[in-house]
Amino acid sequence: MSTWIRDAWIDPVKLTRLSDIRRKELRQAAFAVLEREGIAGATLEKVATQAGASKGIVLHYFRNKQELFEHAMREANAVLCNAVVARLKRARTPMERLDAVIEGNFEEHLFLPPLCHAWLSLCAEVPRDEKLARIQKVIHARMRSNLLSGLRFLASPEVAEEIVLGITALIDGLWLRLGLQPGSVSREQAVHQVKNYVAGRLAMRQPAPVRTGSARLSARGVGPPMGS
Amino acid sequence: MSTWIRDAWIDPVKLTRLSDIRRKELRQAAFAVLEREGIAGATLEKVATQAGASKGIVLHYFRNKQELFEHAMREANAVLCNAVVARLKRARTPMERLDAVIEGNFEEHLFLPPLCHAWLSLCAEVPRDEKLARIQKVIHARMRSNLLSGLRFLASPEVAEEIVLGITALIDGLWLRLGLQPGSVSREQAVHQVKNYVAGRLAMRQPAPVRTGSARLSARGVGPPMGS
DNA sequence: TCAACAATTGACCAATGGGACAATAATATG
DNA sequence: CATATTATTGTCCCATTGGTCAATTGTTGA
Numbered sequence A, B: 001m002s003t004w005i006r007d008a009w010i011d012p013v014k015l016t017r018l019s020d021i022r023r024k025e026l027r028q029a030a031f032a033v034l035e036r037e038g039i040a041g042a043t044l045e046k047v048a049t050q051a052g053a054s055k056g057i058v059l060h061y062f063r064n065k066q067e068l069f070e071h072a073m074r075e076a077n078a079v080l081c082n083a084v085v086a087r088l089k090r091a092r093t094p095m096e097r098l099d100a101v102i103e104g105n106f107e108e109h110l111f112l113p114p115l116c117h118a119w120l121s122l123c124a125e126v127p128r129d130e131k132l133a134r135i136q137k138v139i140h141a142r143m144r145s146n147l148l149s150g151l152r153f154l155a156s157p158e159v160a161e162e163i164v165l166g167i168t169a170l171i172d173g174l175w176l177r178l179g180l181q182p183g184s185v186s187r188e189q190a191v192h193q194v195k196n197y198v199a200g201r202l203a204m205r206q207p208a209p210v211r212t213g214s215a216r217l218s219a220r221g222v223g224p225p226m227g228s
Numbered sequence C: 001t002c003a004a005c006a007a008t009t010g011a012c013c014a015a016t017g018g019g020a021c022a023a024t025a026a027t028a029t030g
Numbered sequence D: 001c002a003t004a005t006t007a008t009t010g011t012c013c014c015a016t017t018g019g020t021c022a023a024t025t026g027t028t029g030a
Helices: A004-011 A019-043 A044-051 A057-062 A065-090 A094-104 A113-128 A130-149 A157-180 A187-203 B005-012 B017-041 B044-051 B055-061 B065-088 B093-106 B113-128 B130-151 B157-180 B187-203
Strands: none
Touching: A004 B093, A019 A044, A019 A065, A019 A113, A019 B017, A019 B065, A019 B113, A044 A057, A044 A065, A057 A065, A065 A113, A065 A130, A065 B187, A094 A130, A094 A157, A113 A130, A113 B017, A113 B113, A113 B157, A130 A157, A130 B157, A157 A187, A157 B065, A157 B113, A157 B130, A157 B157, A157 B187, A187 B157, A187 B187, B005 B044, B017 B044, B017 B055, B017 B065, B017 B113, B044 B055, B044 B065, B055 B065, B065 B093, B065 B130, B093 B130, B093 B157, B113 B130, B113 B157, B157 B187
């Protein structure tokens, strides 16, 4: 409720300041409506009302409904992504990096049913919206990269890749569970669950040839590898 | 394309025979439309066309749109559930029961993007449809029960419960992955993934007091090898 | 102060959707 | 065969929706 405003103000460039603010307001409103109404019930009128504006204004800032919701998805993702990145910055060891990603994905002020509902509705549209699909792809790529940045040092490339799939699936699945039955899974449970998964997988003697000559640092701290 | 017809014919009760057939046709059509169009695009007209009938007939057999799609969800779930149950019948050991559930959830003629898309759309509506929520609850309860029927003998109740959550989340997550990026995960990969998860979890020395005096059978055919 | 420009609104429109219904065809029943 | 019941269609209605547009209201800057 405040983060984006900061961005707009601190930034010395004024450019289309007002325009940017409106757009942000609107995609937030769009997301809010999505939370309550789902994709089928998310009408331009409702979005406008939610934003305290008229319907016309929505189409003034976004070419059409699709575009609006595409931006809504970007926005939502950015928030979640920031949570992860912030934690990642503080991580020192590979294992800490892993935990950062995991915990970041269940930030308690984000791991909530409404957010999940909106996210679900958006996901359900991916197959019919090229743009949404692309965004999804980017999101997943970043997630993978974040996970790999820690996992690289903890498992062979093949196994790491496998664990990445496992972690992402687990995370998504836990979110889904939350959306389907609010209250059935707490943030702590979720984190616990994924961490246990990782522990279990890392403890297994790896079925494939473990040695591939790649990075060797062992789980202990490594410190500086953090780039951005 | 044949299963349901059998049910209707074999059953000695003729009652509203034709009516039942129509209803089944229609909820199947509804599901098919859902696969292509998503919840927002799934109109009564399209469902009728898909079923080769007129729009009126749809509302003749279902009170309204909601009811139609609720039945569509039941139908879809029944199919998936049957796959699991069939495998479960053949299972002999606890571990085999576990595998039955896992493999049944990724049956190759079911683990397909379109089916997933429809399922996703339905899930996205759960928060706004009391009936759908209830159905979901039932589905999950059965899944849990099925898993527990094997898991009971492989871990303490607490741990078993935890693993149930993990497995269901993983399964859902893998389905979601399939829907979001068709082709990014094969049936074999998915099964492999979940089985590895189970193996990893079962191999862990259990963090909580392991002894609860409960069932002891030590999964014949799998139990001990994993031990560290 | 006045024009140029952006923001914002509200009216309007054609298309569509869900649902009601009366009319018609089929089918069963006695 | 006549009648009651069920299946099916097509039409009609009204609310809603995405989207366009001209008109109005600030804002800014010279």
